[in-house]
Amino acid sequence: MSDTPNVVTGDLEAPTTEAPAEAESTSSETADRKREVHDMWVAGTEEPAWMRSYTDEGAQEILAAEDESAPELTRGTVVEDDFIFDDVADDDELQILNMGPQHPSTHGVLRLHLELDGETIRRVKPIIGYLHTGMEKTAETLTYMQGSTNVTRMDYLSPMHMELAFSLAVESLLGVEIPERGQAIRVLLTELNRVSSHLVWCATQGTDLGAVSMLIFGLRDREYILQFFEKVTGLRMNHNFIRPGGVAADLPDGWEEDIEAILQKVPQGVSEYEELFNGNPIFRDRTMGVGVITPEECKALGVSGPIARASGINWDLRKAFPYSGIDKYDFDVPVGKHGDVWDRYLVRMEEIKQSLGIVKQVLETIPGGDYRTTDRKVTPPPRKRIDESMEALIHHFKLFTSGFKVPAGESYAAVESPRGELGMYVVSDGREKPWRLHARTPSFNHVQALPTMMTDSLVADIVATIASADPVLGDVDR
Amino acid sequence: MAHRSGPSGFLLTTYDAAINWTRTRSMWAATFGLACCAIEMMATGAAHNDLARFGMEVFRASPRQADLMIVAGRVSQKMAPVLRQVYDQMSEPKWVISMGACASTGGMFNNYALVQGVDEVVPVDVYVPGCPPGPQSLIHGILTLQDKVMSGEIVR
Numbered sequence: 065m066s067d068t069p070n071v072v073t074g075d076l077e078a079p080t081t082e083a084p085a086e087a088e089s090t091s092s093e094t095a096d097r098k099r100e101v102h103d104m105w106v107a108g109t110e111e112p113a114w115m116r117s118y119t120d121e122g123a124q125e126i127l128a129a130e131d132e133s134a135p136e137l138t139r140g141t142v143v144e145d146d147f148i149f150d151d152v153a154d155d156d157e158l159q160i161l162n163m164g165p166q167h168p169s170t171h172g173v174l175r176l177h178l179e180l181d182g183e184t185i186r187r188v189k190p191i192i193g194y195l196h197t198g199m200e201k202t203a204e205t206l207t208y209m210q211g212s213t214n215v216t217r218m219d220y221l222s223p224m225h226m227e228l229a230f231s232l233a234v235e236s237l238l239g240v241e242i243p244e245r246g247q248a249i250r251v252l253l254t255e256l257n258r259v260s261s262h263l264v265w266c267a268t269q270g271t272d273l274g275a276v277s278m279l280i281f282g283l284r285d286r287e288y289i290l291q292f293f294e295k296v297t298g299l300r301m302n303h304n305f306i307r308p309g310g311v312a313a314d315l316p317d318g319w320e321e322d323i324e325a326i327l328q329k330v331p332q333g334v335s336e337y338e339e340l341f342n343g344n345p346i347f348r349d350r351t352m353g354v355g356v357i358t359p360e361e362c363k364a365l366g367v368s369g370p371i372a373r374a375s376g377i378n379w380d381l382r383k384a385f386p387y388s389g390i391d392k393y394d395f396d397v398p399v400g401k402h403g404d405v406w407d408r409y410l411v412r413m414e415e416i417k418q419s420l421g422i423v424k425q426v427l428e429t430i431p432g433g434d435y436r437t438t439d440r441k442v443t444p445p446p447r448k449r450i451d452e453s454m455e456a457l458i459h460h461f462k463l464f465t466s467g468f469k470v471p472a473g474e475s476y477a478a479v480e481s482p483r484g485e486l487g488m489y490v491v492s493d494g495r496e497k498p499w500r501l502h503a504r505t506p507s508f509n510h511v512q513a514l515p516t517m518m519t520d521s522l523v524a525d526i527v528a529t530i531a532s533a534d535p536v537l538g539d540v541d542r
Numbered sequence: 543m544a545h546r547s548g549p550s551g552f553l554l555t556t557y558d559a560a561i562n563w564t565r566t567r568s569m570w571a572a573t574f575g576l577a578c579c580a581i582e583m584m585a586t587g588a589a590h591n592d593l594a595r596f597g598m599e600v601f602r603a604s605p606r607q608a609d610l611m612i613v614a615g616r617v618s619q620k621m622a623p624v625l626r627q628v629y630d631q632m633s634e635p636k637w638v639i640s641m642g643a644c645a646s647t648g649g650m651f652n653n654y655a656l657v658q659g660v661d662e663v664v665p666v667d668v669y670v671p672g673c674p675p676g677p678q679s680l681i682h683g684i685l686t687l688q689d690k691v692m693s694g695e696i697v698r
């Protein structure tokens with residue numbers, strides 16, 4: 065705990081964290097006040113409105129002073145002796161426990177090999193590969209048009225982000241420009257997807273800690289978003305809707321009302337969860353100070369997304385490397401400071417609200433025009449044109465039989481998925497199919513960070529930590 | 543039941559029908575969520591679709607307490623032995639639903655990594671098509687299985 069920073073600056077260009085010593089030395093009155101009130105501090109703003117408006121149930125009040133003074137031992141997981149593994153002469157003294165791959169709390173098929181010393185975890189080895197689907201290999205046999213069908217099935221909780229990353233990588237090789245409306249639709253769908261993914265996280269985190277009704281609540285609110293997705297894309301999951309060149313179709317009639325309904329229902333649900341969680345002593349005891357990871361460890365292990373932000377790294381690709389015109393919208397990046405499960409909960413809850421804010425802005429500002437590029441070498445012509453124009457017919461036929469060729473080269477595009485930095489690396493040799501596709505998936509790095517979070521904590525904290533890392537095994541194994 | 547004539551036939555059919563009825567009304571599923579389909583399986587159990595209407599909301603983590611295995615998702619070569627072991631640990635009578643294109647046929651992933659259909663590993667009673675099958679499809683699959691058990695088509 066002592067390595068975690070107290071204050072995080074809002075400087076996006078240099079996503080560094082201040083060392084605790086420096087933070088302590090800035091003892092001006094304002095700094096002190098900030099530390100008291102802003103345990104979770106949104107980057108880039110002095111004192112954001114959402115924080116001020118929260119007077120009774122707000123995150124900042126819950127985390128204030130009281131937790132600072134709480135003895136860490138009462139939080140349950142701080143082990144007094146700092147164990148050095150070599151000390152154990154005899155391996156027989158450690159109990160070996162296998163967890164998974166078929167276990168309800170490992171979020172799919174993660175397997176953990178645990179070495180326990182009584183109640184204390186001394187060593188953790190994640191074993192992956194139980195969902196290895198060979199998707200990167202399959203991608204080499206699919207054309208760029210078909211490619212998003214494949215990648216969308218990697219991280220099945222955020223299919224839109226997978227498609228977007230793939231499309232951005234291919235588009236940067238093609239050099240096509242996406243019209244404003246297409247970009248706005250992309251932002252709308254990905255941000256809604258972030259909300260739905262965080263809702264599933266909420267559901268599973270609650271269930272894993274024994275609050276089984278959270279499973280019902282979280283999935284209930286997610287269903288509103290899935291219904292919207294089904295209306296737009298035709299599928300509830302694995303949409304294949306964002307494609308190289310734009311999106312597959314325009315938004316359906318009446319989408320504005322649907323979004324308004326979502327903007328009304330989901331925040332209601334979220335405030336319900338906060339009511340259930342924030343003051344809940346069991347939830348607080350089981351999450352505060354549990355599964356701690358420091359900013360330095362995050363950087364060393366490639367951890368990104370809400371986990372890194374919860375430990376105080378002010379890093380969000382939407383701000384650092386904006387894509388699809390997301391920089392046009394006004395939103396804040398929540399940053400925690402303890403790097404424990406509780407801070408991850410706060411960060412994700414705030415991200416839901418910020419994403420809904422972006423959705424609202426898209427609803428208000430969405431421009432008219434085309435939803436995909438008019439470059440007919442990349443996107444098919446409108447159905448009507450096929451009856452009228454021979455050229456359109458040929459384009460249509462070529463696109464759906466052999467696909468389009470992509471100039472030789474390589475590109476990497478990354479988006480901020482609900483889990484963290486999600487990147488697609490595409491190598492083209494000038495044909496219709498990628499020569500190589502590699503996905504840099506956030507969950508992979510987060511599973512790699514699990515031993516760091518868990519070592520020397522208690523057995524009971526395993527599920528809380530896994531759930532807070534929110535790994536999607538399809539994302540890990542691909 | 544009452545119009546059955548022979549005394550032996552009378553006894554046997556009623557007994558079977560009663561047993562089958564109880565079996566279909568308390569069919570507890572083992573959680574065997576693997577991939578995308580598992581999320582839809584969770585959604586089926588949750589508020590909007592409410593699997594509890596069919597007496598099946600109890601998903602058991604332990605295979606010993608489960609009657610039905612819903613294989614939800616793609617089965618990799620590495621997972622196949624685990625799947626078989628979990629199936630073997632389930633006590634009779636037991637049924638298997640293969641949920642989704644991947645579990646049924648390998649789906650769109652015809653490659654080195656996936657088992658091309660879970661029926662290569664365990665016997666499957668009902669296949670649910672779709673990628674992923676929506677909650678309604680899964681419920682239809684479950685009802686089909688209940689019908690099959692009721693009608694005595696599947697004898698265990």
Ligand code: SF4
Pocket residue numbers: 217302577578579614615616641642643644645649672673674675
């Ligand atoms: S059938 Fe489709 S949804 Fe189901 S596991 Fe396979 S790819 Fe995922």
